[in-house]
Amino acid sequence: MRVYARTKLLHGFLLFCSFAFFPSCNSSSPSPINPQSLTDRERDGLAGNVKAALTADIILMEQNGQWLEGQQASATSVYDAAGRRMTQTPFRVAMSNGYAITQHELLFDPVSKGLFNLDNATKKYIQYDSQGNVVEKGSQGNGQKSAELSVQYEFDARGNWTKRSISRLAEKDGKQILLPSEVSHRYLVYFDSTGESQPKTVLAAAETKLLKASIAATQENLDAGKAHFLQRCSACHGENGKAQTDFAAAMPVKPADLTGAKLSGLSEGEIYSFVRGGISGSGMPGFKSRISDEAIWQIALFVKQLSSNLVEEKHNQLAKATPTPKSTSTAEPERRYPLTGKVLSIEREMKQVVIEHEEIKGYMEAMAMPFPLLDEKMLGRLKKDDKIQATLVVGVGYWRLENVVIK
Numbered sequence: 001m002r003v004y005a006r007t008k009l010l011h012g013f014l015l016f017c018s019f020a021f022f023p024s025c026n027s028s029s030p031s032p033i034n035p036q037s038l039t040d041r042e043r044d045g046l047a048g049n050v051k052a053a054l055t056a057d058i059i060l061m062e063q064n065g066q067w068l069e070g071q072q073a074s075a076t077s078v079y080d081a082a083g084r085r086m087t088q089t090p091f092r093v094a095m096s097n098g099y100a101i102t103q104h105e106l107l108f109d110p111v112s113k114g115l116f117n118l119d120n121a122t123k124k125y126i127q128y129d130s131q132g133n134v135v136e137k138g139s140q141g142n143g144q145k146s147a148e149l150s151v152q153y154e155f156d157a158r159g160n161w162t163k164r165s166i167s168r169l170a171e172k173d174g175k176q177i178l179l180p181s182e183v184s185h186r187y188l189v190y191f192d193s194t195g196e197s198q199p200k201t202v203l204a205a206a207e208t209k210l211l212k213a214s215i216a217a218t219q220e221n222l223d224a225g226k227a228h229f230l231q232r233c234s235a236c237h238g239e240n241g242k243a244q245t246d247f248a249a250a251m252p253v254k255p256a257d258l259t260g261a262k263l264s265g266l267s268e269g270e271i272y273s274f275v276r277g278g279i280s281g282s283g284m285p286g287f288k289s290r291i292s293d294e295a296i297w298q299i300a301l302f303v304k305q306l307s308s309n310l311v312e313e314k315h316n317q318l319a320k321a322t323p324t325p326k327s328t329s330t331a332e333p334e335r336r337y338p339l340t341g342k343v344l345s346i347e348r349e350m351k352q353v354v355i356e357h358e359e360i361k362g363y364m365e366a367m368a369m370p371f372p373l374l375d376e377k378m379l380g381r382l383k384k385d386d387k388i389q390a391t392l393v394v395g396v397g398y399w400r401l402e403n404v405v406i407k
């Protein structure tokens with residue numbers, strides 16, 4: 001599969017260069033596509049009548065020789081029929097105390113379709129497929145290409161990718177090789193998408209009902225299940241499990257309310273088998289071989305608990321405390337807001353600070369949540385309980401703090 005994909009891409013690249021003459025392979029030649037004429041949807045790298053997109057960028061980690069999915073950041077966009085973006089949530093990692101908004105690496109350029117862009121000064125190149133998706137990045141010296149990043153895609157019937165696998169140059173056993181590094185899953189809803197909700201009884205055979213978790217429902221396992229749930233399930237099922245998200249509203253088969261009476265009738269074994277296998281035709285993905293079996297059980301135990309009223313109450317509080325940041329649109333430049341607050345904690349490794357801040361007028365109410373802070377010096381200097389003033393910079397799909405001043 002992998003070999004096939006690479007050969008095909010390489011083939012496409014060679015063909016392009018021989019038809020287009022070599023100078024344009026070192027493309028700084030003007031592109032015929034005017035970015036201004038693109039719709040939001042096209043600028044986001046989507047073809048056809050996409051109504052909503054949920055993109056999950058996930059870091060891979062090796063566990064017992066297997067590459068499994070680790071931390072996940074998700075973003076959703078909803079479009080109108082003309083391709084204008086109606087709502088957008090930035091790439092964010094859901095955490096128990098709020099969200100971390102992450103930078104998202106753009107591996108797409110709608111005006112570079114089919115190009116091989118070589119920067120003559122740095123000798124760095126980027127190779128795009130016929131749709132403007134990056135397939136390889138690296139450097140080229142003495143006519144030799146040396147890849148530093150390689151990307152494989154799986155496409156749906158309309159030519160949009162639904163799975164993207166990224167390998168990066170890294171050291172293993174003393175050698176520099178391309179190793180799996182990230183994977184992205186993209187769930188797309190088209191205006192004419194239809195889904196089918198399948199009867200549960202068919203999917204959950206009698207024996208799955210009796211299936212028992214291989215782990216105990218300790219607080220540790222439930223917390224781990226919750227962390228998985230917030231990152232992997234909440235874009236569709238909501239942080240509180242009630243499935244009242246923008247993306248859920250756009251789906252032809254509505255994600256199940258996991259807090260409802262209906263769900264409490266499911267056994268942990270049945271929840272486990274839904275999460276493991278997914279529900280075909282509905283959009284509910286299966287997590288088998290994406291995360292460990294233990295993680296699936298942790299999720300199942302957490303969801304089972306979620307369906308009881310006690311936990312529901314707590315979750316409503318959590319959901320209230322962590323509202324979605326307001327939508328932004330690509331037409332807008334970066335926006336800046338003054339922020340005043342108190343430092344609750346500093347996460348130097350993740351380059352972020354958790355701030356309890358006052359109301360940010362015109363943007364969000366007062367709350368405590370993490371903010372990326374890239375200024376290393378300031379990260380080193382900040383202490384818990386410091387009172388600060390700063391500028392919150394908000395762009396499309398990211399935000400960060402700048403100009404931090406300790407009061």
Ligand code: HEC
Pocket residue numbers: 054187196197198200228229232233234235236237251253254255256262263266271274275279282283284285287299303
């Ligand atoms: C892309 C959206 C999406 C994501 C992500 C997603 N689900 Fe679902 N889920 C759905 C949809 C849609 C259904 C309804 C399927 C149907 O009715 O046939 C569903 C159904 C379910 C059901 C069956 C409930 C019932 O009563 O029938 C369970 C349990 C469930 N999801 C749990 C999860 C968990 C746990 C996760 C994360 C590990 C998750 N889902 C991730 C969309 C999603």
